Amino acid sequence: MNVVKLAAVVLVVLAPLNAAAQVTSDRIARAESEPANWLTYSGNYQAHRFSPLTGITRDNVAQLKPAWIYQVRRTGIVETSPIVVDGVMYVTEPPSTVTALDVRTGRPLWTYSPTIPTDVIVIGSPPVNRGVAILGNTVFVGTVHGHLIALDAKSGAVRWDTVVDDNKFGYYLTSAPLALDGRIIVGVSGAEAGIRGFLDAYDPATGKRVWRTHTVPAPGEPGSETWKGDSWKTGGGSAWLTGAYDPALNLVYWGTGNPGPDWNGDLRQGDNLYTCSLIALNPVDGKIKWHFQFTPHDIHDWDSNEIPVLFDAPLNGRTRKLVAMANRNAFYYVLDRETGEFLSATPYAKQTWAERIDAKGRPIRRPATEPSLEGTLVFPNIQGASNWPSPSYSPKTQLFYQAAREMGTYFFKGEPQYKPGEPFMAGGGRAVNGDDAWGAIRALDATTGKLKWEFKLISPPMSGVLSTAGGLVFGGTDEGNFFALDAETGKPLWDLQLGGAIRANPMSFAVDGKQYVSIAAGYSIFVFGLP
């Protein structure tokens, strides 16, 4: 047998294994066709956080039991959203550790912890990580010291380690990257340290940066007229949560965060583009195709990084390609995702700051809602009516499920003082919490934002939701309850106390033909299945 023939035989033998192991962007684009896996942060590129699995149903969910529990190795807030590929679950642990687990048992297969300097600067959130991306045979993680690291999916060995930007100035990463064909897209955190936000694309093979798109334009660039003086230099606009992608339009949708400093807008007069916006970019070159600003000149820290959810629906007699966001500012927005055209905005939680949203989508603010020296009570609160935890869209019910936060804050204005790598917020809040705050899982008609049902919670939630083809919505509470509701009616069908606050996103996968649901709570990752 000559060498060529031998190679051919080896290829034939190995090809199926390699093919199964390779996570191509085509596979991610067809995530619905392999519901046993969960290939990207939100389950699919459209960011539905919906599982087509039907093993766990309204009728049997009451029997759900823990299958295994994994405890993280270092305490901290566990906000991870697992990825499952071909029998392996990839999770992150605080602050920036990646662990691969056997999905059958929860036994670790490998773990990787980057060396985080002791003087790492993380201002604006706890030092958390929300998950990884996978492409080919490589797992990608952003770190709190501002690196993007590529790990071999089988061993955790480092393929490459790229500095996204200098942590000395407060740049850091918490969100799961988004893996596309030939591009790893990642957004930066750090607006509370007065960074200038951006979104980057990296070559998955080499870690070389392909493009950078700033969310705050420099003088001369479009939108720069919305910043006074040098304020753009510390303008914030972090891109700290994972966006969505439409393969047909070849557009990436990404939310942007608050302008800096948070609560004193005096030095940054103007709309402060593209903060508190949704931007649609071409992933090839990073060019912004359109933008929509939800909260011009934000002064309440209402980032618009929330998950943009893509779906098609009939509207006024024709099928439209839509993108929806339950914004931190308490309005549910529906836009045309080809053009960015504003279609509607409906409050989904209590808000006291806007008289209304005009025909172009611009809020008409109520007077005397700015932060002040004596404190101004405004709803929603600083953390907003929504935050990083994911919503869910079910193509079966065509409902948008949102964990809504009902809470106000007395907003205080302070004096801004910029020092590199230091907090740059200029104010704060006094929370109206306890029995005066609450929350709900709400089901909204995805196209109109109209409330279909709600399930009340006693605290504003910081847990995302998952909907399933089994007719269920899973969610969590700050008190540690993990629960399942009827997706049609909101009726509670199952709950279990997990013993620690749930500040994570649920997801679902299958192994050996059996469906499981996973959520992190306290210092552990739980997996539930039927007996």
Add this chain to the structure above:
Amino acid sequence: MHAQNAADVEQGKKLFEGMCARCHGVDGTGDEGPALNHPTLTRAPDDEALRTIIRDGIQDRGMPRVRRLTDTEISHLVAYVRSLGRAARPAAVGNAEKGRALYDRLGCASCHIVKGSGGSFGPELTEVGLTRGPAYLRQSFLGPAEALPRGVSPVPGRGFTEYLPVRVVTSDEREITGVRINEDPFTIQLRDSANRFHSFRKSELKLLDKEFGKSLMPSFRGRISDSDSDDLVAYLSSLRGGQ
């Protein structure tokens, strides 16, 4: 370290509002970060420990390290943070000794623990003079329903009303009244006036009434004289733990 004074506290307040208030809340009332308006802080038993936390942060809990503060600025922050949880020692209006005798005579100890002694139905008062000013202390026995404390601990949750009276009727028609100990959307835990714990699934109750605006502590308004009130406030103010 130099002694804390009003000017230090004022300087510290400015720094706090710029750097700390986002997580700890204006006035340290707590938000995403823990409340700091306690007389004692778990992780900072003394000022040196507090300086270390401000300087180095608490990495795994999300408290960032602050790099460029001078030692003096850190001292200002320490002075301010310490001022948040400590009610000033009030001017002596009443007589604490007489107040103590009154506390005994009124039977307060049947529901409150001071330095290890007393009943546990109501809040422990060993350090109440540190955490509460005289106006609140007076209100707490003249009109307790309007002065229910708001929790600073994770049980039942920061900002929740503590000692909230709750009345439930079970599916088998038992009626139980107690104070709320903990709650989540699906369950509630009570302690009744005999100090027994009860736990209920809300879906199995016929009635669940959280009686906001009420208190199971009796009001002493009209039952004791103004000078008795002064004496009782003086005694409660003198309860400052081991300090």
